[in-house]
Every structure is written in C-alpha cells, then in structure tokens.
Amino acid sequence: MICAIRLWNMDTAELKASNGLNDDILSMLEEKLSLDIRLSEALQQKNNIKLRDRVYINMAEKFEWPELDRDIIDENIFCYALRDQLGILVDGTVVPCCLDSEGKIPLGNIFETSLEDILNGERAKNMYDGFSRRCAVEELCKRCGYAKRHKK
C-alpha cells in the first residue's frame, strides 16, 4: 500500500487552476516530515518525489473531472482503467477508476462476485477492448478530461 499526495492543480493551456494553497501545503509537509529539501524547488525538477517509505508527492496539471451532464470531450482515447487501476466503493461496487466516485460505471459488487468474474464481465470487457482500440465505450469516459492526458 502506498500514499500518494497529489497536487494536480497546475495551469494548462485550457484550464486555469487554483493553487494558492500549494506553498502552505508544501511547507507543512516539510515541517511535519522533517524534510531537508525545499519541495517547491524540488518539484520544479521532477513531478514525483518520494517523501518517506511508501509516501509520495506528485504534481500534475488540472483536468476536467468526468461528468455525465457535460458535452463529450473526446471519444478516441486510451485509459489505463482495468489494466493498471480500478476502484472499489464502500458498498462493494467495483468501478474502473477512482474518478468514478459515484459508481456511474458499476461493474459488479465485490461482496457478491469475485473480482476475476467482474473483470471478465461483459461491461468490463467492452471497456477494456474499447480502450485497446483507443475508443471510449462508456458515456462517462467520453466526458473525462483525465484520459486526454494520455494523448499528449
């Protein structure tokens, strides 16, 4: 298990991010973890830094959170969901990623079905195969700004 502190709030060409608290957060981490580096300077050199055993900080650009009620962003995308990542909500619902915090893409329930069977289910397989073709099958994925990062 690891802990990744993610400050994904840098400006992009399209999105202005709000990051006025970053300096306070970084100073607090330096103090509480007794770090002998200046994080604000170190993060200029690389965007992922190990702070402690299994504790990391990561900087990245802001992205449009997936929402079903917005216009389609892009349908021709790739995402690592169901390859490198999935999420399990507190009620046991398995979802393809941590961005689907409301369970808009329920793939099955871990209390009722094995993870292997869930990943081999029709909906999960369709998603996986779709991303293999660089195609978003799910409506939520078509409206996800995070996946666009992989196109850069």
Ligand code: SF4
């Ligand atoms: S495209 Fe976005 S919403 Fe869809 S699985 Fe990937 S990260 Fe989640």
